Amino acid sequence: MTRVRPSTIIAGLGVVIIGLAASLAAGQSAQSASLVGRVADESGAAMPGVTVTLKSPALQVSQLSAVTGAEGDYRVLELPPGVYTVTFELTGFQTSVRTDVHLTTGSAGRVDAMMKIGALSETVQVTGLSPVVDTVNVAGQTTLVQEQLRSIPMGGTMQEMLPLAAGLSMQTKPDVGDSNLASRSAIITYGVVLQATLDIEGINTVTAHDADTAVYLNSFALEEAQFKTSGNNAEIAFPGVAQVAVMKSGSNAFHGSARGSYENPKWQGNNVTAELAAQGITNPNPIVDPGFYDYNFDLGGRIVRDRLWFYGGTSQQSVKQGQIGFVAAPNADGCWFASCGGTTPGTTAQSLPQFNWKVNYQVRPTTKLIASQFSAVKHHSTMGGAGQLRPLPSTTFQRQPDQTWKGEMQSAPRNNLLLDVIYGYGGYHTHYIAQPATQVSQYGFPDGTDVKGNPSSIELSNNLVYGPNESVQDRPQNRYELKATVTYIPSEPHLGGTHQFKIGTTDDWENAGTRVLEDKASGDYQLRFSRGAPSQIVVYNFPFATSTNTLLGQAVYVTDTYTLRRVTVNAGVRWERYRNFYPEQTKEAGQFSAIFPARTYPRQDVLTWVDTVPRVGAAWDLTGNGKTVAKASFGIFGDTMGDLYSNAFNPNGQATQTYSWTGPCLVTQYRNDTFNDTSCDVTPQFLATLPSLTPLSATGGINSVINPDLKQNTTSEYTTRMERELIPNVAVSAGYVYHRILNNYNTNLQLLRPYDTWIPAAGTFADGLTGSPVTIYTYPASEVGAAFNVLKAANAPTDRPDTYHSIEVAATKRYSRKWTGAASFWTTKNHRWITGNSSGGNGNTPQSPNDDRFAVDDTWTWEARASGTVNFPMDISLSSSYRAQSGEREQRTQQFSAASSVLRQGSVTLRMGEYGEYTAPTVQIVAIKATKRFGLGQGRFFELNFQVFNALNASGITSINRLTGPQFGLATGIVSARVARFGGGITF
Template sequence: MRSKLILVAILLTATALLAQTFRGTVLGTVTDVTGAWVAGATVKVKNVNTGLERTTQTSGDGSYAVSELPIGTYTVTITQTGFQTAVTSSVEVNVGSEKRVDATLKPGQVSQRVEVSGAELPQVDTTSAELGGTLTTETIASLPVNGRDYTKLIYLNPGIAGSPDQISDSPGSYGEFSMNGSRGRSNNFLLDGTDMNDGYRNDPAINEAGVFGDPATILPIDAVAELRVLSNYEAEYGRNSGAVVNIVTKSGTNTWHGSALEYFRSGKLGARNYFNFVPDRKSPFNNNQFGGSFGGPIVKDKTFFYVDYEGQRENGAQAGTTCVPDPAVIAATEASIVAGGGIVNSVTTALLARNPWPSPNIAGASSDATGCATSNLSTSTRFFNRVDSLIAKIDHNFSASNMLTGRYYFGDSNQSFPFAQLSGGLLPGFNTITPTRVQLVSLSWVKVVNPTQLNEARLGWNRFAENFSPEDLSFLPSSIGLDTGVGAYDGGLPAISVGGFSQIGATTSVPRNRVDSNWHFVDNYSWKSGKHDVKFGYEFRRTTILHVIDHNFRGTLDFDDLTTFLEGIPSGGNQVTGNSRRHTFQNSHGLFVQDSFRWTPRLTLNLGVRWDYFGVTGEKNSLLWTFDPANGGDNVPTGQLYAKDYNNFAPRVAFNYDVTGKGRTVVRAGWGLFYDAFSQDIFLGHLPWNCVFCPGPAYPGLGPQALATGSVTGAALAQGQPVYTGYGPEGDFFSVDPNMRTPYVQNFNLNLQQQVASKVVVQIGYVGSKGTKLFQFYDINQPSHAAITAADLANGVSGYGVPRPYSNLFYINQEKSSANSIYHSLQASLRAKGWHGLSTQANFVWSHSIDTASDLEDFLPNQAQPQDSTNPAGDRGNSSFDIRRRFTWNFSYQFPKWSGAWSRLKNGWGFDGVLNLQDGQPWQLNYEFEGEYSGAGEGFDRPDLIGTPQYSRNPAQYINLTAFAAPCTWASLGDPADSSETNCVAGTRHFGSLRRNSLRGPSFKDFDFSFFKDTALSERMKLTLRAEFFNLFNHPNFANPSMPNFIADIGSPDYTTGRHSGYYQITASGDVGIGNPFLGGGGPRGVQFAAKITF
């Protein structure tokens, strides 16, 4: 009764933490030889490396628990008068885990000792129903990891699948992955228990990509003591519905220890890319990663330090071919203009003086004023990646009951990459430059109140600063008379397209920059009372983002051909101007209480509830604007974007049953409700068009104008005269549903764990999830099908002219919490540690994930917005990250020691490896520029499915297009040269019957392997030499057909039949598909050598 009253009191008065602990717990039950509980026994738990010792006593039921122990190796000593002393050595305490150390005391003297090894303890989890896995420092250090990117280790856990725009063995560009049906941005990253999230994207701040797929900063992988990935977790974890990635960094010990390392990789040692058809041509590439660590005692048993530095120097070139005008052709065209009485424009002449087009270098290729028959320029555009990362940590024990930990991380980088290639620019001099700086600071204080009560507080701050600029930022177009109206911040040439030739200028998406800052405070209180282990707590987060995205502020200029370019007469072009600077903030709070109740020695119940409040996003200068349909489209109100949601209560319940009572066979099950925090790119990421923080277009009654678009007049460019005029409002709106709620996911599982040998455990079970109120967006101004049909029958007007509900506006894309998902899976795993020299882990998942939207952004067509916004349920289909079967296997093996002659040479050999096998990811075909078949004006329509798609292993003929047709009744009504939607019979337009994500991409097969040799240099120092092979068998892994262009454009149908013909081709390997052509997954075989000294 007393314990029940205590629990009720805690539920009513909880005012402490959300305890994403980065430590562990030792617990157990002490009995005598008759099985009776031994109360009042003294339990001492001592860290063998730091000397930290904690003491407690067993309760009346013989149980004990020592929580918030730094991860490491411990000795557990249990004494009681009249009994022999029980000692368990080599007890490994892992991050966020509970290590059960039970003891049976034998009658005798305390001076008599009975010793056992922790290796003999049960290896199954008898206390919780959480899912996931833990990678220890030994595993992390031994496995071949491409680019030494810790996020790739996440894929070695069960239930993980890649996001749709990533490849399969690494989260790729933004650290995104799906766990058990969750979305790619529904994960929570913690470093030593404090926030490591980028609040803009909900991605990890460290190892997030810069301008291409490589991480802009890196967490030194040798500084990682443990990496734990959890799902279906207890109430102490919140913020997101997917996985919790909890990383613990190393600490100093009483022994001086350190390392020095060098990893080297060269493109000359690897294989050529599958799509590189010139056998002797390899893209130049070098990657050096180097660094070292050092740690030890400042004051023995009291104060310790650890510091780790890692640098990366990567450089290479992106090869390609394109068309540029030959100088002779330019001269001839100028002469022709003058001969015809025309004038060669002085602005474009000044531009040519900067030599934006290199001279052709491919023999035999020719060009004229309209372009090239074949490419005449072979390019090799250089890129680089410079990264410096440092982490420092201090642990101080004021006493065994009062401990303080401080940690600082600093990462700095600069990257350059030819990002303009995505829009057709292959010329040197127009790279995107991306300097990035990430800093994280944390303090953790543990206070042991008494042997059964403990308080822990943590304070963290992280800052993510990133800037994207064109390589020619310092060049002002006005210096050559090209008056685009930009200042120094938006310097650089416009994106200039000349028909038939390669684009001049950097990508229009730069410049942009953002600075994210996050404060994170947690405080928790743990209380053991009899059979109850109670924990309750509080969390606070504040996220601020200073964001500028001057998309297309430099402008675009289009010329039909070389002649019009030299005359300076553009056929089109536009520019955005205004103020895109926004400073947003969000404050969030969380409360939880949980109880691990050991009902019987064999049955443990995990009960808990948490409450989260994710504050409404605000803007420092009150620039909050959104279209409100309730006002009939008459105004854009200022103020709160959506209603506050105080109803985020998340109960969690689970049980763990030890079937035999021997700790070798366990049945576990759990169910919980999990809420997802808002990421601020929901609102900021739509600049400059669908932007919730941009006051609306200057339509009558719709408020002031923040961003406007100007266009060229069609007249010739003139020295010092404005290029763009007639600035007017943007045509699109972004809106937030005022009733938008917090998304939530139910996670549930039932599994069996079985220890089949002393160091081997298998697990099999069912894992599922159900998502509700997930983010997506609709166009609430899409014309109805009846309106489309009526307009089409009347005059054939396409969706761009069909009357819409709000007739003075076009798109009104509204962010809503209306999508849903369901996930079912069978998951099996095997793990063994130190079994005859082998440590291994294997995971198999057979699953199916279904949803109506897979993300909150449409990076891929129809990923966030349905094809038909009036029928969002029609987009129910495979999730973009749905992978039906996935198998991973990682292993490390060291050969037994040999004695006798040459033992120094014969000993220390071993090998490691990682195998990834998986089915392909979903994709779909869309129309991009070929026509507006549905008549709705939404873009990216899907075709009709009229046959059976047939897949080929040949990437040039991946899928037959004869299975698809234009979504209308076809009548060949127009110009035979035009097979667009103008050939549709009036009134027959409709949305295509091809279901969202119903097609399958190629499978993925990759085997990374390494072998190594350890050589002792002294008693405490060794040298390790390694050779690592990524994709050892050079198996070609192809990108999803929608990559790297983020759309699988089906092209135009046949004019006569309206059906498509031929095949859809895959044009990129997996690494190129994710924008990381050298260190990304799915590339050709790569070879890396390493040397490392440790002491």
């Protein structure tokens, strides 16, 4: 783990102190709730001076109090999520009490009161009227409380909570009973992949420029999880979903649980239809021995009553399963595709042990200290793209420890002033190795896959790879974060209304490397074949064991929550600075040191972005009773280039040179030419000639030039929303969200081969499906040579933005009358420039006319969600969930290759039709859960539960091979088959 220098921390603290001294601001932290309201007499006149008292088991003090202001308004901030009793008292009036007030993470609950003349001893009590409409915050948000996390049938990881939130989905197939355990996937927010955040106890764990996080955690230790999808204020840096995970806490009463569950391979069905069986598919994700299991234990309580609380827990999740089209060994004819029949299916083993603890220390009634830690170790036996085109021997074995820890101080030196400071860490270190003998010896690799004579290889006509993984990496990823906020509530109205001011600062120190620690025994190269004929060789600059990159991020934001009668305006501005560089480092010599020599590289600043962005939103309580609220917001969001952006320019990062290679072949015992099922390694004599040859292309930092003028990509977001409480505990909403993304960029453009110089290739090329002639562009002979292999980053033109229009409707029912539920539907109209092409260009940043072919996605997508729980007599409950999404939109592609004299880039992949020309059927998943509780006395319970995932045994296709060729049209992703799970546990 990379250490942070004390001088760096001191400098960061200095920035915070200066920022805090500059001004004051308002609002609670993302991990807490708040309560607002207005107190009036029977005539509706405001009542100042009313004492508002809150009590809850979630409070570490006996109670909290506030006094209403001149307009009868009150606000109580930094409340831990929980169930509260709110008491309103004023001499000469009856005491008014509201019980069972549920407050969730990030929400601003509203509880108004009407005071009647009478004695304090007279009490009017109202039960079960929890706020379901937020009259203050404009963000679209979903909060899952502990009861929902336990009752809804779903997988146990954080990623499986996301689909329960309106507007969110994952860029992967839906989970069925933890079939996606310990996997990561980009998060889609209203149809678009955006930079997200995941605050675990206040520390953001989304490192680099990612739309997800590789810090894995499950739901067992969580008190609540919140997902804010749109309308975020200036506290939030990025346009993607802001996720908040709040760990359970101790309390004055001891509490804990021991739970476990199990899926047996015999309890899984088979959802392969006759059509899928004809493709050679037997079972998409078969669970194999020992099956799936999880268990968790936790305990919380007090060390000193009302002063020192503790919580701790441990858990384990594990599964072993197959994967559609994933092969461990070929058939007798040497075919590696499952559709050939007779192949040996591959399996994947995944496990995720996790440990966590938290301590709360109430130093004095106005000051609290909190410390916490999550840690986990992910094991995955087949990383690196396991699937139809990458069989087991070409994958990697992964071990990844990760952790998140923090120290926090909350202090309220005055009733209207609050200080919150957090310092912590979120990161991981991923270790990959080529498949060892323990995993592949039974498939013809007694010494593992990375051995001499077994070269990494690929067949270009179908993209099937062979041999050890071409780049076995070691990836440390570290983020240290310091946050500080000051909240201030003026005691008197200004501009006719009340204010909450808040100023906050965030300082991040990120460090990451994508390293290869040693030369490969099989050789630091990949051989490329075209229909069985030697075509190209790609050589790598391994090793580069000291590669590292750094990102320093600073932000200061100011917000004001201004309430004037029934209108609340949330306004703010955020200043950000991201500075990316790589420090001095030394590259070691490797196999191809004549091409990639050992040397020391000096420190280099790569890119700095500074931006100031506004956010504004308004909530209008139309009726004044907190039941009907109209909301709107506008915001501009900047982005981070991520700590690994400089890796593309770091000369001590991965680099390649691609050369033409037509043989001869060195025959070994390994059949790496999969098209012909023969052996063909490169000869030592040919490798010796490489320094004198001219490469076709090159990648990596040694071939890239820095563009200091690259603009920051920005997202403009507009939202409107209407929320209505229909009846107590039931709310409905409808909204519109618009995203416009400017300045997308591409780091792989060939600087010295500009668009205008590309010419039609002289060869004859045909569409492999229709036979129609195809024009392919190549660069001219005058641009051949290593001197032209120069890459540079560039922004997309301003007339090529990505835009997304989304419409959403939702309904929620908070628990009452024995049941709770939620449902949502949203649809998005996309206008997206398609990325990815082998010439290096994208639809919005074309390298050549090849990139202009069918370059826009103008499709519609939609998703629907529903979940609910009903409690029956005898402590029996039944829960269910439903998920549906539009079928996958597909686009046909084709790979072309030719002699370097004809196609000078060697090979190219072209889009052959409109995006969405092919659409898979709708995917629908139903899950159910039945639970029976047995009381053991003194607040202890024993529970048995039974779950069925994919209860209708749907066989929704989630991805299809659209590469023109023999495998075209074959399914590469199907939801897992129906599976049953039994579980049980004890709680107290």
